[in-house]
Amino acid sequence: MPAMERSLVRSYSIKRLSNGASERILDTVAAEEPLEIRIQYWFKDARLSRSLALAMRTPGHDRELAVGFLVSEGVVRKQSDLTGVRALGPDPSDEIVAELAHEVDFESWRVERTSFVGASCGVCGKRSRDVLAANVPPRVPDDFRVAPSLIEQMPGLLRGRQAGFAQTGGLHAAALFDSAGRLDAVFEDIGRHNALDKVIGSAFLKGRLPLRESVLFLSSRGSFELVQKAIMAGAPVLATVGGPSSLAIEAARDYGLTLLGFVREKRFNIYAGEWRINS
Numbered sequence: 001m002p003a004m005e006r007s008l009v010r011s012y013s014i015k016r017l018s019n020g021a022s023e024r025i026l027d028t029v030a031a032e033e034p035l036e037i038r039i040q041y042w043f044k045d046a047r048l049s050r051s052l053a054l055a056m057r058t059p060g061h062d063r064e065l066a067v068g069f070l071v072s073e074g075v076v077r078k079q080s081d082l083t084g085v086r087a088l089g090p091d092p093s094d095e096i097v098a099e100l101a102h103e104v105d106f107e108s109w110r111v112e113r114t115s116f117v118g119a120s121c122g123v124c125g126k127r128s129r130d131v132l133a134a135n136v137p138p139r140v141p142d143d144f145r146v147a148p149s150l151i152e153q154m155p156g157l158l159r160g161r162q163a164g165f166a167q168t169g170g171l172h173a174a175a176l177f178d179s180a181g182r183l184d185a186v187f188e189d190i191g192r193h194n195a196l197d198k199v200i201g202s203a204f205l206k207g208r209l210p211l212r213e214s215v216l217f218l219s220s221r222g223s224f225e226l227v228q229k230a231i232m233a234g235a236p237v238l239a240t241v242g243g244p245s246s247l248a249i250e251a252a253r254d255y256g257l258t259l260l261g262f263v264r265e266k267r268f269n270i271y272a273g274e275w276r277i278n279s
Contacts, residue, residue, distance in 0.1 A: 007031065007060035008164035008171065008188060030170035030190045031058050037066045038088070038097040039075075041106035049097070058164070058171065058189040061198045062087065064205065065189075066096045068197030071204050072229040074135030075109055076100070079207055136231055136255060137210070144213055144236045147278050150181035151239060152266050154217045157183050162219070164188040174199045177215040184214070192220035193229065200233045210234020222261050222271075227251045236276060239263045244271050 014027045039052045052075075057065060063085045070076045081104050087093035100106055154177060161183065164171040171188040174195035178184055187198035196218060203209050216235045218226060221242030228251065230238040238252070239260035249271045252259035258273030270277055 008058055009167050028167045030164065030168045032056055032190045033059050034094060035059075035062055035065065036095045037069060038095060039100065039106065040097055041100040041104060042102045043107050052098075055191075055194060057191060057194045061187055061202070062093070062096050064187070064198040064201035065194055066098055066201065067204050068199065068201030068229075070098055071200050071209065072197060072232050073109075073113070074232060075106065076104065076204075077137065078209075079204070137234065142212055142236055144179065145276055145278050146179065146215060146237060148268075150177070151215070151260060151263060151268055151277070153181060154215070154239065155241065155263060155265060157181075158186065158217060158219060161186040162188060165219070171195075173219045175217045176203065176211070177217060179213045179215075192218055192223075193225050196226055196229050200229060203233070212236060215239060217263070221245070222248045222259060224248045224251055227257060227259065231255050231257055237273070239268065243269075 008031055009028050010031050011026050011028050013024060016023055016025050035055045035057050036051055037053045037055060038049060040047065040049045053069060055065065055069070066085055067082065070082070076082050081101050082098060083101050084099040086097055088095040088097055154175070158173055158175050162171070162173045165173060165188060171190055172192040172195045173186055173188045174192070175183055176185040176199050185199055185202055187195050187202070189195040189198060196216065199216065203211060211233050214235055215237040216230050217239045219241050222238065222240040222244030224245060224247040226240070227238060227248045237258040237260065241263055243261045244259055249259060252272035256273060258276040259271045261269045261271055
């Protein structure tokens, strides 16, 4: 099995019961392991270090995951904000550290974020939208448009690149398409938010943010968290195989994101930003 696939899956001997008969088989499942994301930053000319998050993720592309998380949370906005990202230990490691540039005011971000979390338990209703409003980059006018035919072909193109899902049935995928419908990047993870962070982190490390002429496509439902990440990455369109939540629709409409759901063969729904879809 290729090294990349080894990181995505694990195999276990199990007993299967079917029609009253049992057999022992080798079953392949999605891998899930914790990753601690640590941050090193400057405060009053002192170099400090703290734990920022614990992600339950599928191992692989941990640098991209950590960087995508930092972008999604508004900690970093441009490549110069980040001076390094490295694993603490052998690959795959259970710890990764991101080093911020001297001018990044992480303490102000931390205090602001903590006050929102303390007031709202982290993720609920108006407070969740307030957190997004406090960090979202300025909206940039755009003339990005996409043809329905390009959206309709995305599920088939993505399925052909979901090697982990084909083996386990338990991994989400996030993909980045360009304006011509070409598939630029695909990442799989047991967490749909992790898969999207890996796409965003990869684009950031390549100097491709903001994603002003791209479509993000996920093999999941459309949640507020995914909308938030798409907005922070500057993507004009977010499409998902499943349906969106009410808060996802409201946030997409607030910030001018085109939100598509139930993207299946030859059909999809437009929940926000319909002007970007050429009919």
